[in-house]
Amino acid sequence: MTTPPPARTALVTGASSGIGRELALGLGRAGLAVGLLGRDAARLAEVAGELDGPSAVATADVTDLDDVRRAVAQVTAGIGEVELLVSSAGVIEAEEVPVWEADPAAWRHVLEVDLLGAFHVVRAVVPGMVARGGGRVVDLNSGAGVRDAVHYSAYGAAKTGMFRIGGALHAAGHERGLRAFELAPGVVDTPMTRAMPVHAGRTGWTAPAEVVELVVAMARGELDAWSGRMVRAGTDTPAGLRARAEAGLPARARTLGLLPWGPDDPLAP
Ligand SMILES: NC(=O)c1ccc[n+]([C@@H]2O[C@H](COP(=O)([O-])OP(=O)(O)OC[C@H]3O[C@@H](n4cnc5c(N)ncnc54)[C@H](OP(=O)(O)O)[C@@H]3O)[C@@H](O)[C@H]2O)c1
Secondary structure: OOOOOOOOEEEEEOOOOHHHHHHHHHHHHOOOEEEEEEOOHHHHHHHHHOOOOOEEEEEOOOOOHHHHHHHHHHHHHHHOOOOEEEEOOOOOOOOOOOHHHOOHHHHHHHHHHHHHHHHHHHHHHHHHHHHOOOEEEEEEOOHHHOOOOOOOHHHHHHHHHHHHHHHHHHHHHHHHOEEEEEEEOOOOOOHHHHOOHHHOOOOOOOOHHHHHHHHHHHHOOOOHHHOOOEEEEOOEOHHHHHHHHHHOOOOOOOOOOOOOOOOOOOOOO
């Protein structure tokens, strides 16, 4: 089994706004060369302009695999092979309605960006990682991916599916040096959350620095024991996660699965 060295390069999707922007800047401060991907070239260039170290900007719509492949090649030409992939590009439906009232076009769009988009980026980046002996992938997931909710059914379905992609990367790739993390960022003040009625009037937010410190620790390989599992900013810290892993992690802890009624449940793993 191989363990990838600390990442020297990162590709951040959704780097033009919110959490992706903070992560691009934080990884840059941590000394990584950063590739920034999104659709808005001007906003990406602004973020790149705030970075002191090497960076590369590439526009792509993550729903288009050819576009993503072209952008990944552009980033690779600029900063070298991608050793850390951070999937932060995402959208959420505008309406808070139960699943049976959800707008089908909006539902499809959320799935296309959040789930298919995450797959496209994996498909464009991970074969190179595997060929080079490994790498790390961080998915911006959500509590919505692991519990049922009254609203935002497309978002929940997409984030659950994203966890399955990360789990599949871990299951098929761990022996080949891949590490994949599902990161719930808490509730960060961004254009996405500002537009959500459920967060209207909220005053308590997760600090972006708490998300950044987890991803920097992941980039350095300090949290590899958490591959295939979910961690949450604002609740988990790198030190706390390291201590918990050293104390021993139950096999299915923080993974996504069916909760059996007990050991005699025939569906128990
Ligand atoms: N904020 C939170 O509290 C929170 C909580 C849980 C999970 N998350 C997750 O964290 C991630 C970032 O969220 P955020 O709050 O930072 O949202 P945000 O500020 O709205 O940023 C979303 C980013 O996604 C990009 N994007 C959207 N559609 C795209 C497409 N088709 N192709 C490429 N890029 C696209 C946007 O860039 P362009 O417009 O330039 O394309 C933007 O950079 C999302 O995956 C979200 O689900 C956030």
